[in-house]
Amino acid sequence: MTFGKVLHHSLGMASALVLAGLALLTFVDVVGRHLFNQPVRGAYELVQILMGALIFTALPLVTHSDRHITIDLLDTVTPRPLVPLRDMVVNIISAIALGIIAWRLWLLGDVKAEYNDLTAFLRIPQAPVLYAMSVLAGCACVAAALLSLRVLLKPACGRVAGQ
Numbered sequence: 336m337t338f339g340k341v342l343h344h345s346l347g348m349a350s351a352l353v354l355a356g357l358a359l360l361t362f363v364d365v366v367g368r369h370l371f372n373q374p375v376r377g378a379y380e381l382v383q384i385l386m387g388a389l390i391f392t393a394l395p396l397v398t399h400s401d402r403h404i405t406i407d408l409l410d411t412v413t414p415r416p417l418v419p420l421r422d423m424v425v426n427i428i429s430a431i432a433l434g435i436i437a438w439r440l441w442l443l444g445d446v447k448a449e450y451n452d453l454t455a456f457l458r459i460p461q462a463p464v465l466y467a468m469s470v471l472a473g474c475a476c477v478a479a480a481l482l483s484l485r486v487l488l489k490p491a492c493g494r495v496a497g498q
Contacts, residue, residue, distance in 0.1 A: 342399055342478075346471075350392040357385045377457035384459065387468055395474035398429070401482055419486050426483035433476035440469035 360381055368374040375381070397403055413421050444465035446452075452461045 339399060342396055342474075346392050346396045350389060350396065353385055353389045353392060357382065357389060360385070377454075380454045380457050380459065384454075384464055387464065391468045391471040394433075395471055395478050398433070398475040398482070399478035403429075419489065423483045423486045426479050426486060430476050430479035430483065433472055433479055437469045437472035437476055440465050440472060444469060 360375060360378060364375040364378040409421060444462045447460075447465055448462035453459060454461065
């Protein structure tokens with residue numbers, strides 16, 4: 336099984352489970368709030384954590400499969416022979432940005448761990464969540480770096496803009 340397939344199956348399933356949990360939590364919270372005047376205790380904090388988990392479990396997967404939302408501002412002005420160079424530069428910039436995000440999240444996790452910071456209502460430790468987000472951002476960084484190498488090593492005859 337290739338790295339891409341392992342990534343797709345593991346993080347894809349994790350993202351799907353987080354999204355399903357988020358939808359279920361929201362549904363139960365709304366029904367409980369409106370029908371029984373009993374919202375889910377700590378739903379706001381859980382939604383915040385689950386949203387972060389959803390974004391960061393999907394980020395490496397989306398990056399590896401090169402499925403980010405893009406703007407075609409430069410597509411019409413970039414000469415065809417320079418398209419691979421442009422794509423490589425964009426992926427390198429993305430890798431650097433994701434690396435900085437991963438690094439800063441890890442440092443924030445260190446601060447939260449040092450002070451044993453917990454969420455306000457449910458008392459969930461914040462550091463492990465930040466460390467997990469940092470590792471996943473690091474995986475996305477590696478995926479973006481691999482994309483830039485893929486563009487560089489792709490045979491010239493098979494190149495198509497945006498792939």
